[in-house]
Amino acid sequence: MKNIEFRTATSAQGGLLVMGGVTGVAAGSRVQIRDHAGRLRSGLVIRSADDAVLVEVFEGTDELDLERTWVRFLDEPFKLPVSRDILGRVFNGAGLPRDGRPPIISADRRNVNGEPLNPAARAYPREFIQTGISAIDGMNSLTRGQKLPIFSGGGLPHNRVAAQIVRQAKLLGEGASSFVVVFAAFGASHADARFFQESFEESGVLNKVVMFLNLADEPVIERLLTPRAALTAAEYLAFDLDYHVLVVMTDMTAYAEALREVAVLRGDVPARKGYPGYLYSDLAEIYERAGRIKNRRGSITMIPVLSMPSDDITHPIPDLTGYITEGQIVLGRELSNQGVYPPVTVLPSLSRLMKDGIGKNFTREDHPHVASQLFASYAKALEVRGLAAIIGAEELGDADRRYLQFAEAFERRFIGQGEEEERSIADTLDLAWELLSMLPAEALIRVSEEELVKYHKATVI
Amino acid sequence: MGKIIEINGPLVKLQLPETVLGEQVRVGRIGLIGEVIGREGDTALAQLYEDTAGLRPGEVAEGLGWSLSVELGPGLLNAIFDGVQRPLNAVRDKSGDRIARGVAVPALSREQRWHFVPDPRRHENPHIVGGDVLGTVQETASILHRILTPPLIHGELMELAPEGDYTIDEVIGRVQLPDGRIEKLQLFHRWPVRTPRPFKRRDHAVKPLITGQRILDTFYPLLKGGKAAIPGPFGAGKTMLQQQIARWCNAEIVIYVGCGERGNELTDVLEFMPELKDPHTGRPLMERTLLIANTSNMPVVAREASIYVGITLAEYFRDQGYDVVMVADSTSRWAEALREVAGRLGQMPVEEGYPAYLGSRLAAFYERAGRVETLAGDHGSVTLIGAVSPPGGDFSEPVTSHTKEIIQTFWALSKELADARHYPAVDWLESFSGYVPSAAKWWAENIDPGWAAARAAALDLLAASEELQRIVNLVGVEALSSEQRWTLEASGLLKEGLLQQAATDEVDSFSSPEKQYALLAALLEIYRHGMKLVKLGAPARRLIQMPLLSQARRWKSQHKSDDLVALQAKIARIPVEFEQIAVDYETTAPVREDKATP
Ligand SMILES: Nc1ncnc2c1ncn2[C@@H]1O[C@H](COP(=O)(O)OP(=O)(O)O)[C@@H](O)[C@H]1O
């Protein structure tokens, strides 16, 4: 069937092409469309019956002339050819080269949709990754195989934070970054794409990076394919070639918007804010491809970047993402405006896998308690700050004033750090104790008495 | 034999004249399984449990003659199944790390032999009815699997196999039905998941389910056979709380349904359960546990089924006379799967895309919980605990609000508490339990007659402090009277020393009822002693500096439930601690620090 060109289109509008008179077309099959000018477009069968086959056209159906449109059903889903040679290459969202070099030739071509990983085959992520960023390592630690998105907003330095993580991420005791990187940009601006490209170049890792770019002015439907192609490459690198793969994807909001656009065209029932009810499952198909597998050496650690529309964390995109991913690093405008970099708002940030990858045998025995104490003390300090804003700082008691100073120091010195500054986990924890020592030992209930004796600067028990 | 007419996502239109709604179908060359959800003339609409890519119009389709059913017999425990009861370990042996489509593996192993011991009662009286125990199989060291007569069968038992090893396929008995037909009996039988299993009658739930979590057991108790919901925004701790319950509760069987949630969370359970010991039996927890997994990346259609598969397995163990707990994480994903099906069928959405029957489906599901007298005359229970994941953390959304109407115990998780890492983030003002009177009876008889009063006093203190906190947030703590300041301090003590409970702390993770009550009573005693002194004129400022307060906050993680002697000794010293301050005030007349509240 894939050698026959059909010229039986019966309608074309809104990105959807209807074909008549073709029988036995496989659902989900790829389609190649040749228009009157000889240009090729690609598409996907989304509904198949013998009297009508519905095709979603990636480049859109504009200017298609039904009489002069030739359609070939390729009889297979979207596949990505994979080989070792993908490292160092740049592809478009559909996996075709966009770096001017020849296409990847390989007999190993994989369905970009992947197949669900059997939960009984997963291995639980437990290896602490040091990113060198205190707000992450100390309080929201990342582990190998985790999916931990950055929730951000327009104008916030999420790209710089992501690039810093890529540069610095390593396992304890290992030297330079031990990862290869799969970078996917969808709906990203040329400037964003260039920023990452240059950052990889500067740190000399370009030959360890595979890029998939679908920029803001490129076809929307291809955007739906981009993360899938990127993750197919990542799975190959991780589970066939044993690499530890760090996947950076930006921007999940552009992805979800593309999905909504297509859903509207298909006439799907909307659930919240016009997004289709299956947005959750669709995002899960992407995010759940991170992880580790029993008896395999490699891993996929995923850092999706997501800009929250109007900084609203309850918007469906961050909300559903938070329900799927293993935590979130939230960047805040307030801290950023005060010149704090990286502006990590720690309270709504979370790493769900942290509890299993830190402490004795992993980082340091006091780490779990210190992290918990920082959260508790900072939460309390913010309450005091709220009060001070109402009654004035001078009205505060002594104890409260200490909290105010703690909040300041914590934001400036613990959260704030240089873009090139790489702190070891020991430095991060020592700094945490230095700051906690600004508070009286009796107020530090979350750390043990032994830890107080060992680390609290003003405790002698 | 029929054929495919159209494929549209997970929905296929089939030419299949004889089918009925709910019938299972096998479709296409690769043999995908699904169920009929609509009919029109000779055509049927079916939804398939797996991805339909690659199917073509014209390929074969056949009705299988039964509706979605589960296999019930030895081999269920210590296992993990997918949403339509395929055993995931066996699937892995067959198709590798990823779940290939169309893999057919029976739910229960056909090779394994089980040691069957016939029930002597069956020889005394050959007349049997559905639910009667035919014999037993020691399935795991802690669980005796009772082999039941299938519910709808009754007649004369003509033959029952002697003690010995059998596979579940082998015939272990024959029964003659009233109409003369002979029915074979095996170690297992099938039951359709959407039909509740019958029982003799409902019983009152009377005993609390002890979860070892203080805020649950002491403040918002659940009974064995009860229904509870855990709503909360992402990251608030729904999964951790359910895992804690699965770990520590005093049920005999635990069914953990991962419905549309993370794969790693099931891996987590699979990794820790075999290593942990049941605090009530000392056996590895996995021996009493079974998992159902339809993770968020697995096909949505099977998600809708997974909840029913779980509850049917729960009822089956209930019918053997066990107390079963089923946790479902998350019922919202199930409701969303329902919404997707409704949308595809073109049914009219009423709120946020959900069909009008959302409420009644939820109610019918929770109705399958309960304590019953089984057909065999035993007592068993199914306790249902469902997580709810409201979009944006908004409890007024349809799934949360319908669920709230149905359940009796509501453990509301708060984002603010979770953000400050106050775990479990159960909001003590929003939560409720309709089971307090029954629980109170049990606590009074088994732990301490003062339980109900102490619980009420603690809740009063928490409510009062909420009011005071509002004042503080407006005008500062200096504006409070000494009594008010002490109240505020004591509520902080209660929150940190009792309500907060770290799942990750070995000692704190589980609290026996004795320990829960000891802590509750001790902290209240501190409060009362302090209040007495404040009324005598001691300034709250001085009391707040007592080292006792920060010490008492640590007791929960210093004393194990099975060794409370040292804790009791500390508690006994509470009056002594206050005496040292009391000497300064008891002789002099009470001087009130008179700072009025605005
Ligand atoms: N009882 C608890 N003790 C310690 N940590 C907890 C507790 N409950 C929740 N947490 C922390 O919060 C994180 C999120 O909890 P989780 O149960 O996954 O939330 P949800 O299911 O509501 O999204 C966990 O990974 C853990 O770090």
Ligand SMILES: [Mg+2]
């Ligand atoms: Mg959860």
